[in-house]
Amino acid sequence: MMTTFRGKGVYGAIALGRISVFKRKEASVKRTHIDDIEAEKARLEAAKENAKAQLQEIYDKALREVGEANAQIFEIHMMMIDDDDYNDSIVGIIENQSVNAEYAVAVTADNFSEMFASMDDAYMQARAADVKDISNRIISCLSENQDESAASDEKVIICADDLAPSETVLLDKDRVLAFVTAFGSSNSHTAILARNMNIPAIIGVGEELLKSVRDGDFAVVDGYSGEIFVDPDEETKTRLERKRTEDEEKKRLLQELKGKENITLDGTKINVYANIGSVDNIGSVLANDAGGIGLFRSEFLYLESSDYPTEEQQFAAYRKVLESMAGKKVIIRTLDIGADKQVDYFNLAKEENPALGCRAIRICLTRPEIFKTQLRALYRASAYGTLGIMFPMITSVPELEKILSICEEVRNELKSEGVEISDQVELGIMIETPAAAVISDRLAPMVDFFSVGTNDLTQYTLACDRQNAAIEQFVDTHHEAVLRLIEMSAKNAHEHGAWIGICGELAADTSLTESFLRMGIDELSVSPTFVLKVRDAVRRCDLSKY
Numbered sequence: 001m002m003t004t005f006r007g008k009g010v011y012g013a014i015a016l017g018r019i020s021v022f023k024r025k026e027a028s029v030k031r032t033h034i035d036d037i038e039a040e041k042a043r044l045e046a047a048k049e050n051a052k053a054q055l056q057e058i059y060d061k062a063l064r065e066v067g068e069a070n071a072q073i074f075e076i077h078m079m080m081i082d083d084d085d086y087n088d089s090i091v092g093i094i095e096n097q098s099v100n101a102e103y104a105v106a107v108t109a110d111n112f113s114e115m116f117a118s119m120d121d122a123y124m125q126a127r128a129a130d131v132k133d134i135s136n137r138i139i140s141c142l143s144e145n146q147d148e149s150a151a152s153d154e155k156v157i158i159c160a161d162d163l164a165p166s167e168t169v170l171l172d173k174d175r176v177l178a179f180v181t182a183f184g185s186s187n188s189h190t191a192i193l194a195r196n197m198n199i200p201a202i203i204g205v206g207e208e209l210l211k212s213v214r215d216g217d218f219a220v221v222d223g224y225s226g227e228i229f230v231d232p233d234e235e236t237k238t239r240l241e242r243k244r245t246e247d248e249e250k251k252r253l254l255q256e257l258k259g260k261e262n263i264t265l266d267g268t269k270i271n272v273y274a275n276i277g278s279v280d281n282i283g284s285v286l287a288n289d290a291g292g293i294g295l296f297r298s299e300f301l302y303l304e305s306s307d308y309p310t311e312e313q314q315f316a317a318y319r320k321v322l323e324s325m326a327g328k329k330v331i332i333r334t335l336d337i338g339a340d341k342q343v344d345y346f347n348l349a350k351e352e353n354p355a356l357g358c359r360a361i362r363i364c365l366t367r368p369e370i371f372k373t374q375l376r377a378l379y380r381a382s383a384y385g386t387l388g389i390m391f392p393m394i395t396s397v398p399e400l401e402k403i404l405s406i407c408e409e410v411r412n413e414l415k416s417e418g419v420e421i422s423d424q425v426e427l428g429i430m431i432e433t434p435a436a437a438v439i440s441d442r443l444a445p446m447v448d449f450f451s452v453g454t455n456d457l458t459q460y461t462l463a464c465d466r467q468n469a470a471i472e473q474f475v476d477t478h479h480e481a482v483l484r485l486i487e488m489s490a491k492n493a494h495e496h497g498a499w500i501g502i503c504g505e506l507a508a509d510t511s512l513t514e515s516f517l518r519m520g521i522d523e524l525s526v527s528p529t530f531v532l533k534v535r536d537a538v539r540r541c542d543l544s545k546y
Contacts, residue, residue, distance in 0.1 A: 008204050014200065019156065019213050019219050034099060089108040156176065157179070180209065262538045264539065270522060270524065273531075279321050295503040299333075311380075328386065330388065335374060376414065379411060388449065394443065397446075427447050429450060431453065448499070452501070453503060461479070477509070487519040502521055508526040510533060510536075
């Protein structure tokens with residue numbers, strides 16, 4: 001009889017096969033009295049070095065498979081092993097209680113894990129699993145046990161209570177059809193790694209999963225809906241098998257486009273870039289062969305923080321994304337807080353219509369100290385790659401003049417401090433208000449590029465609140481007025497030596513690809529998973545008929 005479990009799909013794909021319940025070899029930790037404390041501390045140090053050597057090997061594997069940004073968690077694990085507080089706790093227990101290192105590590109792991117799990121911040125809660133992971137590795141090294149591989153000798157669906165990041169990376173992708181976990185969160189590095197390794201995955205199904213499934217049970221995993229069907233009926237099996245076949249054929253055809261140019265049948269070239277909101281998304285950008293990053297949403301650094309991110313914190317994130325893209329263009333949008341993206345510590349006043357209120361560049365210009373901190377971090381990071389800085393919600397020439405003046409001020413400050421910055425940073429604006437589109441002939445000479453934010457441009461042009469589901473029927477994303485504003489902006493950009501891209505949702509609408517190219521759009525920036533689909537659409541266009 002079919003049993004259905006539901007969790008959160010973290011990678012959309014279909015898998016059918018037998019279940020293998022992941023049995024982790026847990027080292028049995030007993031409390032043992034130790035007479036030679038110094039020898040026990042030396043044994044601990046040797047185990048830590050062995051653990052770091054293992055993590056280095058895992059890091060190297062992750063670097064090849066999911067890219068530098070996603071492999072970074074294993075660098076963090078190596079640093080966590082050397083964390084002073086963590087080690088002081090372990091050594092203190094050994095010295096004060098005269099106990100074995102295994103016991104000291106296990107107690108410290110429980111204490112630190114509980115501390116992280118009790119925090120309000122979701123990111124910090126996810127670190128509880130990281131502490132457990134490194135501690136189990138050290139205990140394994142102390143006990144001279146080797147971790148079991150999560151993969152079996154045949155292709156299987158792995159079912160587990162949870163998977164540590166290192167266990168996820170060590171999965172043999174050629175032998176794993178999918179994995180399903182009882183616990184875990186979408187913020188965990190395990191979920192992030194699963195997405196970037198293209199492994200169908202469902203997390204957070206609940207503890208009933210492991211009470212019900214057995215090795216050898218046949219199941220179907222639907223990573224789109226977050227469902228796993230154990231012992232599926234024929235109708236369910238046939239339906240999802242057909243969906244998987246269709247998905248695989250589409251993906252196979254698109255994969256053949258990797259390494260190919262974004263060029264139309266008549267020879268017109270265009271850039272296809274990716275939109276991301278986090279450094280963690282870079283693996284997906286590279287895996288989908290994007291030519292660059294057309295929109296890095298820097299506001300997520302603010303949304304994921306409990307206080308204003310410092311210059312150093314921002315610099316580290318921007319540098320990482322630029323280095324990871326290895327010279328490919330990265331366009332970072334300055335913070336776009338406000339409207340539907342509220343942050344408590346900004347203490348923004350309650351507004352009747354926040355979409356028309358103090359948001360994005362208006363916050364930057366009324367709180368220049370926040371703006372300058374971000375610009376300093378951006379310009380400092382520019383030395384590590386090819387950077388473009390993009391300003392949202394522009395409506396007037398005086399606004400842009402003020403922005404450019406602050407940019408010049410920040411550049412001069414950094415140079416006077418002897419900080420290395422690039423002289424090739426492109427500055428651009430988003431065309432997302434009708435005002436910006438209408439005066440684009442005046443704005444274009446002041447910048448290097450435009451990027452059209454079609455979501456807001458549609459909202460403001462049609463006077464339809466994008467958050468109001470009740471008026472969805474009135475939101476025509478193909479409205480002639482919206483398309484005319486885009487075409488007007490493209491014409492004015494080219495006449496004044498600027499290039500123009502689209503980074504809103506319409507960029508991925510392949511029914512409009514040919515229209516956009518005919519308008520003269522130079523770049524389309526989409527979610528990473530749409531890159532190859534848009535490339536396919538571009539390669540099917542023929543502009544010679546116009």
